[in-house]
Amino acid sequence: MSQGVYGLMAEFGDVGELVTAARKAREAGYVHLDAYTPFPVEELDEALDLHHTRLPMLVLIGGIIGGLAGFGLQYWTTVIDYPINVGGRPLFSWPAFIPVTFECTILGAGLTAVLGMLGLNGLPQPYHPVFNVPRFALASRDRFFLCIEARDPKFDIDETWGFLSRLQPRQVSQVDA
Amino acid sequence: MANGTQIPRDERRSLSSHLPPVVQPGHTMASVTDKISSVVLTRQTPRAWFIGLAISFSLTMLLLVAVTYLLAKGTGIWGVNIPVAWAFAIINFVWWIGIGHAGTLISAILLLLRQEWRTSINRFAEAMTLFAVACAGLYPLLHMGRPWLAYWLFPYPNTMGMWPQFRSPLVWDVFAVSTYLLVSLLFWFIGLIPDLATLRDRSPSRVGRFVYGLLAMGWRGSARHWHRYEMAYLLLAGLSTPLVVSVHTIVSFDFAVAQLPGWHATVFPPYFVAGAIYAGFAMVMILAIPLRRFYGLQDFVTMRHLDNMARITLATGMFVAYGYMMETFMAWYSGSIFESALMTNRFSGPYAAWYWALLVFNVLIPQALWFTRVRSSTVALFLIAVSVSIGMWLERFIIVVVSLHRDFLPSSWGMYYPTFWDWAMYLGSIGLFFSLLFLFLRFLPMISIFEMRTLLPGAEVKEENP
Numbered sequence: 001m002s003q004g005v006y007g008l009m010a011e012f013g014d015v016g017e018l019v020t021a022a023r024k025a026r027e028a029g030y031v032h033l034d035a036y037t038p039f040p041v042e043e044l045d046e047a048l049d050l051h052h053t054r055l056p057m058l059v060l061i062g063g064i065i066g067g068l069a070g071f072g073l074q075y076w077t078t079v080i081d082y083p084i085n086v087g088g089r090p091l092f093s094w095p096a097f098i099p100v101t102f103e104c105t106i107l108g109a110g111l112t113a114v115l116g117m118l119g120l121n122g123l124p125q126p127y128h129p130v131f132n133v134p135r136f137a138l139a140s141r142d143r144f145f146l147c148i149e150a151r152d153p154k155f156d157i158d159e160t161w162g163f164l165s166r167l168q169p170r171q172v173s174q175v176d177a
Numbered sequence: 178m179a180n181g182t183q184i185p186r187d188e189r190r191s192l193s194s195h196l197p198p199v200v201q202p203g204h205t206m207a208s209v210t211d212k213i214s215s216v217v218l219t220r221q222t223p224r225a226w227f228i229g230l231a232i233s234f235s236l237t238m239l240l241l242v243a244v245t246y247l248l249a250k251g252t253g254i255w256g257v258n259i260p261v262a263w264a265f266a267i268i269n270f271v272w273w274i275g276i277g278h279a280g281t282l283i284s285a286i287l288l289l290l291r292q293e294w295r296t297s298i299n300r301f302a303e304a305m306t307l308f309a310v311a312c313a314g315l316y317p318l319l320h321m322g323r324p325w326l327a328y329w330l331f332p333y334p335n336t337m338g339m340w341p342q343f344r345s346p347l348v349w350d351v352f353a354v355s356t357y358l359l360v361s362l363l364f365w366f367i368g369l370i371p372d373l374a375t376l377r378d379r380s381p382s383r384v385g386r387f388v389y390g391l392l393a394m395g396w397r398g399s400a401r402h403w404h405r406y407e408m409a410y411l412l413l414a415g416l417s418t419p420l421v422v423s424v425h426t427i428v429s430f431d432f433a434v435a436q437l438p439g440w441h442a443t444v445f446p447p448y449f450v451a452g453a454i455y456a457g458f459a460m461v462m463i464l465a466i467p468l469r470r471f472y473g474l475q476d477f478v479t480m481r482h483l484d485n486m487a488r489i490t491l492a493t494g495m496f497v498a499y500g501y502m503m504e505t506f507m508a509w510y511s512g513s514i515f516e517s518a519l520m521t522n523r524f525s526g527p528y529a530a531w532y533w534a535l536l537v538f539n540v541l542i543p544q545a546l547w548f549t550r551v552r553s554s555t556v557a558l559f560l561i562a563v564s565v566s567i568g569m570w571l572e573r574f575i576i577v578v579v580s581l582h583r584d585f586l587p588s589s590w591g592m593y594y595p596t597f598w599d600w601a602m603y604l605g606s607i608g609l610f611f612s613l614l615f616l617f618l619r620f621l622p623m624i625s626i627f628e629m630r631t632l633l634p635g636a637e638v639k640e641e642n643p
């Protein structure tokens with residue numbers, strides 16, 4: 001493992017080449033690698049084995065908490081803390097509480113979806129080594145990048161460089177940490 | 178198209194080969210990126226933009242004057258009084274919030290239905306939603322009389338020892354509209370993040386790189402991030418779909434829960450939701466037709482989009498027409514003298530001209546959309562969309578004013594006449610809406626760049642030896 005190096009990055013001009021390269025890198029035994037694309041590529045999830053995400057479970061929990069909080073608030077205020085007798089009608093008039101409970105459920109789930117996605121992705125992140133590669137600016141336009149990280153046990157700067165070069169990329173560059 | 182994943186892209190294309198394409202052929206990822214981002218980054222701001230902003234900003238200043246005068250004098254400056262105490266404030270609230278709904282429909286429901294054509298119109302339709310909801314929110318707030326106490330609507334522990342009345346649709350409204358605004362804002366912002374990263378990487382100015390970089394939050398297009406991003410986006414779409422239906426349902430409860438003839442009707446929730454989508458698609462067309470022309474975006478917002486939107490407008494217009502029919506039928510079938518008196522009053526009372534105008538603008542004129550020739554003419558579509566917008570405003574006028582001005586007892590009947598300040602507030606909110614929209618066009622990409630990339634042939638994964 002080399003000091004001051006985050007990893008090695010290969011640039012591709014075609015999304016198919018990137019997916020093939022990612023699959024080959026995993027077959028070669030690399031584990032700490034990531035692909036960078038200008039749009040979501042479903043095939044990469046499979047090539048990089050990205051199947052599990054906790055996000056849907058978090059969103060479900062967020063929604064349930066939101067709904068319970070909304071319903072609980074209405075129950076507590078109208079039945080316990082501030083009961084108003086309107087012609088002897090029941091205080092616990094739960095059907096009237098449904099709209100607000102529903103909105104609170106959506107609010108809880110929606111906030112969790114957004115904050116959860118950002119949190120699990122580690123965003124906002126002001127600095128990341130991949131931006132040290134000048135050509136990486138094209139990752140948000142029309143280029144595709146594969147980065148093998150230096151923390152990978154199999155990483156060796158010369159050997160990995162050779163491996164990436166054999167995948168016929170447009171360019172291989174070193175990513176400074 | 179609902180099971181679009183199963184059909185290969187080429188086949189899908191041949192199935193719809195008789196339709197104009199969603200993106201004109203010949204575009205690459207670079208050209209799509211450059212074309213859309215250049216509107217924000219490099220190209221000279223068109224003169225029409227300055228003229229448009231100047232006009233809408235002047236109207237916003239009119240709003241400022243109207244609001245200031247309102248705060249100084251009170252709601253008495255409007256034509257509202259007993260029996261018509263709601264009038265323009267609630268008409269405009271419902272009109273604006275309805276317009277907003279098409280944005281959510283395009284961004285969420287059409288995403289879940291895998292309608293790829295939504296991609297080039299969803300961004301500005303979502304922006305339209307936000308600005309329309311912002312305009313809508315002004316009205317109930319200012320209608321309260323003492324808007325500086327608006328926070329009393331929210332449940333917070335206070336020294337008065339009181340809580341909001343959760344059995345009231347007006348409190349439901351507070352929750353529905355504020356949730357809707359917040360979730361729409363998040364949905365829009367999440368959709369913007371990858372495009373903000375594109376602008377950050379392409380901006381020629383230091384300020385641009387800093388501001389877009391700050392907003393993009395360090396987005397780098399990592400496959401791991403995209404994986405969660407797509408999941409979050411899909412979940413938000415799934416959450417927004419029932420949300421948008423619930424919001425207009427709750428808005429219709431403001432009326433339907435009351436006992437008043439003309440309001441107390443079970444058809445209100447579905448009829449309001451359909452009307453909202455109807456008005457919203459009309460507004461998307463009003464915006465899209467000039468935009469694609471002035472910014473030269475005919476390659477991305479094609480005749481296919483306009484045709485599809487025209488079809489949805491026609492379909493939802495038929496729902497709305499059915500709603501009118503059912504209201505009339507129920508007035509007769511219920512056998513209630515108050516209901517039938519209301520209908521007679523609509524047809525031949527003092528506001529009858531408004532009701533017949535509503536039928537012409539909202540039911541008769543949009544029937545032209547049955548014809549392919551009309552759907553392929555941008556001028557005709559624009560004019561029909563304007564007609565629908567006017568018609569939907571008249572619909573809310575009929576519902577609010579005509580129902581209120583004559584209720585059960587003739588001794589409490591009255592008339593409503595809008596004052597200068599009513600109109601000033603209305604025009605002012607239109608000005609605010611367009612000012613925000615012009616600023617959005619100048620500073621943010623009006624079409625989702627990353628989603629457009631996925632529609633290109635180059636986005637298909639062709640592996641040599643899988």
